[in-house]
Amino acid sequence: MKHAGPQALDQLEPVLAKLRKLEGLRERKRGAFYRGASAFLHFHEDPAGFFADLKVADDFVRFPVNRGAEVERLLARAARALKG
Template identity: 55%
Template sequence: MKHAGSRALDRLEPLLERLRALPGLKEKSRGTFFYRRGKAFLHFHEDPTGLHADLRAGDDFDRFRVETEAERERFQKAVEAALR
Protein backbone atom coordinates (compact mmCIF):
# COMPACT_ATOMS: atom_id res chain seq x y z
CA MET A 1 0.00 0.00 0.00
CA LYS A 2 1.54 3.32 -1.04
CA HIS A 3 1.25 6.65 0.69
CA ALA A 4 -1.48 8.86 -0.69
CA GLY A 5 -0.46 10.96 -3.69
CA SER A 6 -1.48 14.51 -4.58
CA ARG A 7 -4.74 13.56 -6.28
CA ALA A 8 -5.83 11.40 -3.36
CA LEU A 9 -4.91 14.16 -0.91
CA ASP A 10 -6.91 16.64 -2.98
CA ARG A 11 -9.97 14.46 -2.32
CA LEU A 12 -9.16 14.50 1.40
CA GLU A 13 -8.47 18.25 1.65
CA PRO A 14 -11.57 19.09 3.75
CA LEU A 15 -10.54 16.40 6.25
CA LEU A 16 -6.93 17.58 6.18
CA GLU A 17 -8.07 21.12 6.98
CA ARG A 18 -10.01 19.87 9.99
CA LEU A 19 -7.01 17.85 11.19
CA ARG A 20 -4.68 20.84 10.80
CA ALA A 21 -6.95 22.79 13.17
CA LEU A 22 -6.55 20.24 15.98
CA PRO A 23 -4.12 21.26 18.73
CA GLY A 24 -1.06 19.12 19.21
CA LEU A 25 -0.63 17.90 15.62
CA LYS A 26 2.18 18.94 13.30
CA GLU A 27 1.95 18.19 9.60
CA LYS A 28 5.43 17.29 8.34
CA SER A 29 4.41 16.98 4.70
CA ARG A 30 1.04 17.58 3.10
CA GLY A 31 -1.30 14.93 4.44
CA THR A 32 1.32 12.24 4.37
CA PHE A 33 2.51 12.47 7.95
CA PHE A 34 1.11 14.18 11.01
CA TYR A 35 3.24 14.04 14.15
CA ARG A 36 2.36 14.36 17.81
CA ARG A 37 5.06 14.88 20.42
CA GLY A 38 7.75 14.09 17.84
CA LYS A 39 6.28 10.70 16.86
CA ALA A 40 4.39 9.73 13.72
CA PHE A 41 0.71 9.91 14.67
CA LEU A 42 -1.30 9.52 11.48
CA HIS A 43 -0.81 9.17 7.74
CA PHE A 44 -2.79 8.30 4.61
CA HIS A 45 -2.52 5.49 2.06
CA GLU A 46 -4.21 4.62 -1.20
CA ASP A 47 -4.70 1.22 -2.77
CA PRO A 48 -7.20 -0.41 -5.14
CA THR A 49 -9.77 -0.63 -2.33
CA GLY A 50 -9.63 3.13 -1.71
CA LEU A 51 -8.18 5.64 0.70
CA HIS A 52 -7.14 4.65 4.21
CA ALA A 53 -5.70 6.39 7.24
CA ASP A 54 -3.42 4.90 9.84
CA LEU A 55 -3.78 6.33 13.35
CA ARG A 56 -1.37 5.53 16.16
CA ALA A 57 -3.21 3.92 19.03
CA GLY A 58 -0.63 3.15 21.67
CA ASP A 59 2.38 1.43 20.11
CA ASP A 60 0.57 0.33 16.95
CA PHE A 61 -1.41 1.92 14.14
CA ASP A 62 -5.10 1.27 13.52
CA ARG A 63 -6.32 1.47 9.92
CA PHE A 64 -9.45 3.39 8.96
CA ARG A 65 -11.11 3.51 5.57
CA VAL A 66 -11.71 7.18 4.61
CA GLU A 67 -13.51 6.97 1.27
CA THR A 68 -16.86 8.41 2.32
CA GLU A 69 -17.71 11.46 4.39
CA ALA A 70 -19.20 9.20 7.08
CA GLU A 71 -15.93 7.24 7.25
CA ARG A 72 -13.96 10.50 7.45
CA GLU A 73 -16.13 11.75 10.31
CA ARG A 74 -15.63 8.45 12.15
CA PHE A 75 -11.87 8.77 11.63
CA GLN A 76 -11.81 12.37 12.84
CA LYS A 77 -13.65 11.37 16.01
CA ALA A 78 -11.04 8.64 16.60
CA VAL A 79 -8.25 11.19 16.13
CA GLU A 80 -9.89 13.59 18.58
CA ALA A 81 -10.29 10.77 21.11
CA ALA A 82 -6.64 9.77 20.72
CA LEU A 83 -5.54 13.36 21.32
CA ARG A 84 -7.39 13.51 24.68
Protein backbone atom coordinates in the same frame (compact mmCIF):
# COMPACT_ATOMS: atom_id res chain seq x y z
CA MET B 1 -0.79 -0.33 -0.37
CA LYS B 2 1.17 2.81 -1.16
CA HIS B 3 1.29 6.10 0.67
CA ALA B 4 -1.08 8.69 -0.72
CA GLY B 5 0.47 10.77 -3.49
CA PRO B 6 -0.24 14.39 -4.40
CA GLN B 7 -3.40 13.67 -6.42
CA ALA B 8 -4.83 11.47 -3.66
CA LEU B 9 -4.04 14.16 -1.09
CA ASP B 10 -5.82 16.70 -3.28
CA GLN B 11 -8.93 14.55 -3.03
CA LEU B 12 -8.41 14.16 0.73
CA GLU B 13 -7.94 17.92 1.27
CA PRO B 14 -11.28 18.36 3.13
CA VAL B 15 -10.16 15.66 5.59
CA LEU B 16 -6.71 17.23 5.93
CA ALA B 17 -8.29 20.62 6.65
CA LYS B 18 -10.29 19.13 9.52
CA LEU B 19 -7.25 17.36 10.94
CA ARG B 20 -5.24 20.59 10.86
CA LYS B 21 -7.75 22.07 13.30
CA LEU B 22 -7.05 19.40 15.94
CA GLU B 23 -4.88 20.75 18.72
CA GLY B 24 -1.65 18.90 19.34
CA LEU B 25 -1.02 17.83 15.74
CA ARG B 26 1.69 19.09 13.43
CA GLU B 27 1.70 18.38 9.71
CA ARG B 28 5.38 17.93 8.87
CA LYS B 29 4.72 16.96 5.28
CA ARG B 30 1.38 17.23 3.51
CA GLY B 31 -0.82 14.41 4.80
CA ALA B 32 1.68 13.23 7.46
CA PHE B 33 0.73 14.33 10.96
CA TYR B 34 2.88 14.12 14.06
CA ARG B 35 2.17 14.34 17.75
CA GLY B 36 5.32 15.75 19.24
CA ALA B 37 8.21 13.89 17.61
CA SER B 38 6.16 10.75 16.88
CA ALA B 39 4.28 9.87 13.71
CA PHE B 40 0.55 9.96 14.47
CA LEU B 41 -1.42 9.74 11.22
CA HIS B 42 -0.79 9.29 7.51
CA PHE B 43 -2.74 8.23 4.43
CA HIS B 44 -2.65 5.44 1.86
CA GLU B 45 -4.27 5.03 -1.53
CA ASP B 46 -5.40 1.73 -2.98
CA PRO B 47 -7.81 0.56 -5.68
CA ALA B 48 -10.23 -0.07 -2.79
CA GLY B 49 -10.07 3.61 -1.80
CA PHE B 50 -8.31 5.84 0.70
CA PHE B 51 -7.19 4.77 4.15
CA ALA B 52 -5.67 6.51 7.17
CA ASP B 53 -3.25 4.88 9.57
CA LEU B 54 -3.80 6.37 13.03
CA LYS B 55 -1.53 5.68 15.98
CA VAL B 56 -3.62 4.27 18.81
CA ALA B 57 -1.56 3.45 21.90
CA ASP B 58 1.57 1.79 20.42
CA ASP B 59 0.16 0.57 17.12
CA PHE B 60 -1.21 2.02 13.91
CA VAL B 61 -4.85 1.21 13.18
CA ARG B 62 -6.14 1.51 9.61
CA PHE B 63 -9.36 3.45 8.97
CA PRO B 64 -11.17 3.73 5.64
CA VAL B 65 -11.86 7.39 4.74
CA ASN B 66 -14.07 7.18 1.66
CA ARG B 67 -17.43 8.27 3.05
CA GLY B 68 -18.57 11.00 5.41
CA ALA B 69 -19.28 8.62 8.28
CA GLU B 70 -15.84 7.03 7.90
CA VAL B 71 -14.15 10.43 8.02
CA GLU B 72 -16.13 11.41 11.12
CA ARG B 73 -15.14 8.13 12.80
CA LEU B 74 -11.47 8.86 12.07
CA LEU B 75 -11.71 12.44 13.35
CA ALA B 76 -13.43 11.34 16.56
CA ARG B 77 -10.86 8.61 17.17
CA ALA B 78 -7.97 10.98 16.46
CA ALA B 79 -9.38 13.54 18.90
CA ARG B 80 -9.73 10.84 21.59
CA ALA B 81 -6.18 9.62 20.99
CA LEU B 82 -4.84 13.17 21.33
CA LYS B 83 -6.58 13.59 24.68
CA GLY B 84 -5.47 10.21 26.03
